[in-house]
Amino acid sequence: MTLRMDQVVGELAGFIERYRAQLAAMDLGLDAAESALRVWALDPEAGNRQLEHAMVDSRDPYAVARNESPLGVFDPPERGPVTVIASDGSSIEPDRFAPVQCFVINSGYVVLPYGVPAVEPRLGAQAVLGPDFTSSPDPGRDDGGDETSARGWGVNLRRDVHELEVGAWAALPAAESGPAVLLYDGTLLPWDLDSPEVAIRIRAELQERTNRALDDIRAAGTGISLGAYVSGSRARDVVTSLAALSPGSARRWPEADSQLMYRLLAPNQRSAVFEARSKRRDRIEEQFSSHQVCFFYLRVGDDIARVELPHWATAPEPLGRLHATLVDQCERCGGYPRALQEAHEQAVISAGDRLQFSLLLERAAARQGLQPRANSKQMSKRRRAL
């Protein structure tokens, strides 16, 4: 045993007591937040105008009301026949001890028809090896990361974009055979697009690819619903807006929108659709002006999930289909969408696969005269013997 339990167990009772005191204080904050939401719902437009002013000089993300009352709660409509498509990704990061530094991105996907006989169920994955050494890097050309170093390659960002592309690739043919719902895990837009560690040329390329994938999905029309699912969301756009709408309030506001939504939503209900807004400079959303991010909250059991979708996917028909499908998918998989779970399973790169790839890379490099750099720490980790 490496954790000395005796050093922490004695503190647990006091720790939990302090947490309970915080919960009591949070109730007061939730009361205030709910009151502010009710006031906002009386005149959403006036509230939105107030928020526009509050956003200036703030880096915080805000929620702005759209067509639905910010206080609105909605039951799921009946689910009809639908094909659910999902993708999720994983990656092997560059290993600085490897003879050749490279990365692997593996995007799993599923196509699951429910009452759509024309569509065959499919589960699979697409893997890519990178970076592309055929294009010439631009080291230190700008204030972005250095493309000649592995850190600047933006593996996480590339993975997010690849997931998006693979999802669109799998969804578009299925959508031709009937209503479809495309699900992603996490936020809709890849946030690393503004990461200064990623070379700016790579960010620009990936931004273009992201836009193209979203454009393709949009072009498929209202027959396809799109949602990016964040389980256990800690976002606080709505709370930030409510605080801004209640200037001078000394209340301690909830730490996350989910705390407020848990109070408002019954199981399977969704909140109103809000628009994610911010005035901060260089924000990601500005790079995707035609795909403005909206979101709603969905209660699944005790979990409050945030579901992000582009503004063009908020029409009643695709929105209702998305809501009904998410509820059905979560019922099938213990509170998390079945399609996302299976896409994740397809994407996972096991420890065995990682080791095998590492050995294959070493062998392939050795055949061309490249040897791994001997490193005592790495060797020691591999050995682990007493």
Add this chain to the structure above:
Amino acid sequence: MNATPRVVEAGLRDFQCAYETYVEDPFRLGQLVAVREGPAVTFGVVADIQSGAEDPSRPLQSQGEPGQTAAEVMAENPHIRPLLRTRLIVACCGHAEGETPRSALPPMPPPLLALVEPATVAETIRITSDGAFLALLVDSSVCDDAVIAAAIRNAAPAFAAGAYDFSVRAGKELARLLKAEPSRLTSILRGVAP
């Protein structure tokens, strides 16, 4: 979807093959199959059939509403079928280098990922007619009495009007092979009887 299984583990005495997914109508127990890739054609008898989850860490859970058929449960849960596999264990009982099949172990295991197909009627007759293939099955660690009986039952129709004579020849060969194990002989012969 390719409904022909491929070799996934290979040895001289037996090999495993798998369909790409779960199939409800795989080769039958005791069916004579052939692998026609590699330096020799390998013949074998289906000794076991297993269907289940491909990933042992994700076993299939019993599910479905009361009264629902398997097909209805599968349609309700379309992710399940692609995650299932049907696997077969085949006991080797002959091979052919050139035109002449022999009731002897192949000189080398069948190639991995080679297609496994049903043996033709002509191949079945040539491999099984003298009953010599039974010696390999009797000695196989993957064949029990039920497999040997099923192999004889499955081969018999290939002989058409000579099916009865083939069964008698096979019975005599078994009696010779199992003269020290009369209870096993009885068990197999009961399995062969119509």
